[in-house]
Amino acid sequence: MVVDLDEAYEQIESHWDPHVAGELNGQHVKLARVEGRFDWHHHAESDELFFVHEGELTIRFRETEDVTLRAGQFHVVPAGVEHRPVAEEECRLLLFEPAETRNTGNVESEKTVQEEKHIE
């Protein structure tokens, strides 16, 4: 299966609704369209990679400077580090993380994904 990012994002109807686009070595490749502010959260045991395919994403941190990513840039948020992704306009993201990672990490909110969705 070839995954074409531009085509795959068309299958995602809502913001902050990551879809699994690939699986390897116990890790997931997820795609998400995001806009606005996500919840503050951390993942106790999982590092998380944010790669921006289109648009711009700012990742806020409690104790260190924000990181802003544009298309073609990535950043790894280490396990245990509280963060809050924010996008002023729609941004199209690719995420790498362990398959068992919950999107809102230690927080349960209305943004928590209850059922895994996959790119077809």
Place this chain on the structure above:
Amino acid sequence: MVVDLDEAYEQIESHWDPHVAGELNGQHVKLARVEGRFDWHHHAESDELFFVHEGELTIRFRETEDVTLRAGQFHVVPAGVEHRPVAEEECRLLLFEPAETRNTGNVESEKTVQEEKHIE
């Protein structure tokens, strides 16, 4: 650290010389500039993701149809599957695989990376 793919590829001087650009959860994100034919090989226990950032890559398989990837497309080669990446013109790749993965898999050749290189 923000990794900008376009800037990072400028640090890579040779073809088929993957550089580690990120590490998370025991996995490596590697960047490579490739052109020409790589060796036939497989990775006994590691799935391998090929994402094309720029250019076009064909992955040949012994028993199934070739897969051709253009910019913004990815494919996962499952563990144990023999494959041969080929690029007629220069192609800029992102790879995702376990940190211990050897680039030529089961094969030792002049293309085998002996010492890990990192994007600065």
